[in-house]
Amino acid sequence: MIKFIKRFYLVIMFVFLYAPIAALMVLSFNSSKYMSRWDGFSLKWYEAMFSSELIMSALKTTLIIALLSAVISTIIGTAACIGISRMKRKPRAIVMGLNNIPMVNAEIVTGISLMLCFIAFGISLGFGTILISHITFCIPYVILSVMPKIKQTEQSTYEAALDLGASPVQAFFKVVFPDIRPGVLSGFLMAFTMSLDDFIITHFTKGAGVNTLSTLIYSEVRKGIKPSLYALSTIMFLAVLILLVIANLPKGKNRELVKEN
Amino acid sequence: MGKKSLAAPYIVWMAGFIVIPLLFVFYYGLTDKSGAFTLENLAAIASPEKVSALLRSLKLSVLSTAICLLLAYPLAMILKGLHVKKGSFVVFLFILPMWMNFLLRTMAWQTLLDRNGVINNVLAFFHLPGINIINTQAAIVFGMVYNFLPFMVLPIYNVLIKIGDDTVEAARDLGADGVQTFFRVIFPLSMPGIVSGITMVFVPALTTFVISDLLGGGMVLLIGNVIEQEFTFTANWNLGSGLSLVLMVFILISMVLFAKYDKDGEGAAV
Structure with a gap:
């Protein structure tokens, strides 16, 4: 039971930390430009982002x-x-x-x-x-x-x-x-x-x-x-996440192998 | 590596970009527009509008620091209990969100906390009463807790993982029960982490103008907003600096506490 409470608390806290990130990612695909309305899936903000000189x-x-x-x-x-x-x-x-x-x-x-x-x-x-x-x-x-x-x-x-x-x-x-x-x-x-x-x-x-x-x-x-800024931060966030996962995974495995030997 | 002179570039840098700039704040804060000495800029804090902004800032920052501590301590204990081999992974999980711009993350709470937003829909699904805190002081406290929680968790976690299992076992062997072990051994040993966590949350919460701008809908004025406006709108640098000096009194109190528990100058922050 205590273990369950601990797990639950941990999950709640990480949901709290990552909820806005998830929200921004979802909103970057929203074809409406308002944060509070979902008008269907669209990639237009990603196009708008790359063509905006200000953002670039x-x-x-x-x-x-x-x-x-x-x-x-x-x-x-x-x-x-x-x-x-x-x-x-x-x-x-x-x-x-x-x-x-x-x-x-x-x-x-x-x-x-x-x-x-x-x-x-x-x-x-x-x-x-x-x-x-x-x-x-x-x-x-x-x-x-x-x-x-x-x-x-x-x-x-x-x-x-x-x-x-x-x-x-x-x-x-x-x-x-x-x-x-x-x-x-x-x-x-x-x-x-x-x-x-x-x-x-x-x-x-x-x-x-x-x-x-x-x-x-x-x-x-x-x-x-502008939601194009959500698009940009989504790309940046994912890029960092992927880079760090790649940088960390193989090394960790190598270390384990070394230990096993 | 017996070269003390390697520190020279940084010492010059600190003199130029930490010490001298701070002296300018003192200079502007203690003079009027003609450059004559005055205490008026400090006394300006006593005007009703500014006193209420300062008191509001103190109230909200104390509240959010307390909430952060209450949320962070159990979290740090649980994280310690996971016995993650790489402590850096835990740190990483808390720093990762910073890769999404903090203004955007804070704005996103507007959507999530909206009357018809995700959170109220979830609450309604479980037949719980909805929350309606957008553009209130509660929303600002929420934003502060969200933004500064990692700064409370990490120092406490860093101190907790240094407490060896043998210390805890020794307490148990000597007859302490779980509650006693916590209050007589673990908690006192974690004080340095708590103090540095409190400093790292309280100061930015006390002085923020961004969170109140974004989540208060421009309705809630904090002391940070007052100072920011003196620089960006009214361009009264003397008054703005004077108010900054008043603010720094509170920061100094935190620094004294910080120095007291951080004798090695190592810091528990990272």
């Missing part, structure tokens, strides 16, 4: 910013983790405290503060300012996932590599990096996802003329959102 350019901006901010924040963040782990207690506490600010602070305050700063220094708001802002809030997530891995690595293995004639760069990529790779990867994915899904900070730092998908959607809320 917002998609391009969103993906480029997510990719760039994930790559840059992963590099800066991983390097920072190595540096921070070598620091003494006090400076480390200060750096980690500052690192927590973008995560703990309200996004609206982070967005406003960056906007005021850019304008005060005469940097015009646009693609560049969105990118800088995204990198700023992504690095803490990279550090959060890389730091525990760095702490687990042994300083001595790195030194052993040096003694055996490796250059510091070789020692890093051949000895240290394989140990911390899972953390770096999950930091990268986290950064990419956070950047992709961000609205509030982008809203304040984007300026006129540039749109990410989030800001495009927000600007359409009042007029009524």
Whole structure:
């Protein structure tokens, strides 16, 4: 009985989390443009999506910013983790405290503060300012996932590599990096996802003329959102789901095989 | 890897894009349009309209944080009980929805919660009374719980899976029953996760302007909406910054709590 209640609760919670996603997927095939009415199956929103320059350019901006901010924040963040782990207690506490600010602070305050700063220094708001802002809030997530891995690595293995004639760069990529790779990867994915899904900070730092998908959607809320945006997010969601399943399945099987042998 | 200097780029970055921008909020918040020092922007929170927005925000965010905690704790316990080999899979299930834009996901609840929507049809099928919460404060709390629940589940789950079975068994061996084991062993050990979960839900819920915009139908004004409007409509940056400073007092309280339970600076968030 208790087992049944547990299962039931689990199912309810995941229905709660995924219901809106299912709803959007269904609505993307709705030939009516109203959310509340079903007028039959149609693919017209998918056609409309590909022919809409507005949506395609917002998609391009969103993906480029997510990719760039994930790559840059992963590099800066991983390097920072190595540096921070070598620091003494006090400076480390200060750096980690500052690192927590973008995560703990309200996004609206982070967005406003960056906007005021850019304008005060005469940097015009646009693609560049969105990118800088995204990198700023992504690095803490990279550090959060890389730091525990760095702490687990042994300083001595790195030194052993040096003694055996490796250059510091070789020692890093051949000895240290394989140990911390899972953390770096999950930091990268986290950064990419956070950047992709961000609205509030982008809203304040984007300026006129540039749109990410989030800001495009927000600007359409009042007029009524076009279902072509549901179509786009359905495709993106399914693409990620398939990619991640493919990336995870064979590896898991290999591991099991190795264990069995 | 004995290079402290590897942290240098990030330290410069933090100075430029975290510290200096925050100083600008202080500067604008404590000056008037001519640049003279004033406390008026802070005092502006006392106007009836803004006080009621702040109190409303506090009420809704406390409520949604409490609901999140009540929903998340059993969920985290059940997930721990599944003994999934890869904890990352559980994390993945909660992060996956973020790949569908959060504005769209929130909007989708409009359809689902509609008077003639799916949920009311299901309720009617089971002869249960329908719910009619669209464009009310209840809808906003619902949206907050929906959006921020993962931020409560993940820290608690991450702390719970670190509690070894032997700890629980030891408590049992020493004569504690299930309830005692929970309240005297598991619950106290999970406090850091609970605290970081509360911070991660309370702050975004307190400061949101998007959820109230989308699910409140523009009828419910939160402090986030007031601040956002000072920047986008009335363009009164000084007042907007002043109100942000007031808001930050509440965030600071959360940060102090966060720091107290997060001494290693590791964070239980991810």
